[in-house]
Amino acid sequence: TVAASVAASPELSDVSYLCPVTVGGKTLNLNFDTGSADLWVYSNLQPSSQRSGHAYYNSNNANLMAGYSWDITYGDGSGASGKVFADKVVVGSATATSQAVEAATSVSSDMISDIESDGILGLAFSSVNTVSPNQQKNFFDTVKPQLATPVFTADLKKGAPGSYDFGYIDSAKYTGSITYVNLSTTGGFWQFSAGGYAIGSGSKVSKTYSCVADTGTSLLLLPSDVVNAYYKQVKGAVYSNYQGGWVFSCNTKLPTFTAIIGSKPFIVPGTYMNYANLGNNMCFGGMQADTGIGFSILGDVFLKSQFVVFSQAAAKPQIGFAAK
Numbered sequence: 428t429v430a431a432s433v434a435a436s437p438e439l440s441d442v443s444y445l446c447p448v449t450v451g452g453k454t455l456n457l458n459f460d461t462g463s464a465d466l467w468v469y470s471n472l473q474p475s476s477q478r479s480g481h482a483y484y485n486s487n488n489a490n491l492m493a494g495y496s497w498d499i500t501y502g503d504g505s506g507a508s509g510k511v512f513a514d515k516v517v518v519g520s521a522t523a524t525s526q527a528v529e530a531a532t533s534v535s536s537d538m539i540s541d542i543e544s545d546g547i548l549g550l551a552f553s554s555v556n557t558v559s560p561n562q563q564k565n566f567f568d569t570v571k572p573q574l575a576t577p578v579f580t581a582d583l584k585k586g587a588p589g590s591y592d593f594g595y596i597d598s599a600k601y602t603g604s605i606t607y608v609n610l611s612t613t614g615g616f617w618q619f620s621a622g623g624y625a626i627g628s629g630s631k632v633s634k635t636y637s638c639v640a641d642t643g644t645s646l647l648l649l650p651s652d653v654v655n656a657y658y659k660q661v662k663g664a665v666y667s668n669y670q671g672g673w674v675f676s677c678n679t680k681l682p683t684f685t686a687i688i689g690s691k692p693f694i695v696p697g698t699y700m701n702y703a704n705l706g707n708n709m710c711f712g713g714m715q716a717d718t719g720i721g722f723s724i725l726g727d728v729f730l731k732s733q734f735v736v737f738s739q740a741a742a743k744p745q746i747g748f749a750a751k
């Protein structure tokens with residue numbers, strides 16, 4: 428059995444976390460993304476103008492899955508599409524000998540400009556994989572039979588490399604106990620209900636809100652009433668239509684945010700809520716509203732403050748959180 432670990436290195440501002448993956452013998456830096464289920468890569472099939480700055484997959488010696496295609500659009504409107512090959516994919520010591528590798532023929536311009544990322548490795552459920560005419564397995568499902576236990580964990584860090592582990596839970600990476608909750612839907616995402624929240628040293632507020640744990644989303648996107656209550660505690664914070672979110676002076680002290688999950692508190696330090704410097708001493712908030720999405724998204728701003736277990740070891744899939 429396999430126990431694999433791979434370093435997860437943050438891009439600027441912890442926009443996303445990239446991990447080295449060998450695809451058909453070529454090492455690419457892929458965005459590990461629990462919010463989608465396609466493994467797609469920049470490839471020789473794209474116009475060379477789209478590939479500049481990126482490492483890319485050479486499909487010439489690979490097994491084409493004839494008649495198959497894929498086309499994905501993410502919540503922020505970015506996307507990609509292309510053809511499908513069966514090839515060898517290696518993450519740490521885990522090898523998928525015949526993984527569906529989705530080779531791009533086209534990638535959206537906002538993605539192309541992120542030259543650190545050579546593609547995305549999806550870790551949401553294979554039921555939301557976009558390959559047609561037959562959906563394909565994500566990497567986790569392909570290697571699952573060789574894992575000691577069907578779990579993977581995310582130990583993302585603020586401004587420093589963390590790790591994704593497959594097939595084991597490393598007790599050295601967290602403190603206290605892991606709190607597990609069942610997923611709330613069979614909708615293909617790591618989606619569950621949170622039971623409440625607290626802002627700074629304020630009292631706990633009971634509120635049920637549906638959350639998706641999504642390493643592919645940078646921010647913490649919450650219900651507008653929660654977000655408004657948070658920024659009410661941030662001196663001088665304003666909503667900027669120009670910037671499309673809450674902004675504040677960069678030297679403002681920010682309160683912590685606590686999510687209540689499985690009746691336990693999980694704390695995001697105030698410093699994690701200063702996401703990016705906009706210039707003129709203005710900074711962009713790591714917490715923003717989830718308006719229009721239909722659920723909340725616990726993106727990297729939240730996930731990097733915790734040790735997270737994505738488990739299929741119990742009768743029903745579960746997500747687990749622990750402090751670290």
Ligand SMILES: O=C(Cc1ccccc1)Nn1cnc2ccccc21
Binds near residue numbers: 460462720
């Ligand atoms: O698509 C989403 C979730 C989302 C974000 C914003 C609005 C609605 C839904 N995240 N995501 C997951 N993988 C991604 C890859 C690129 C961009 C966003 C990505």
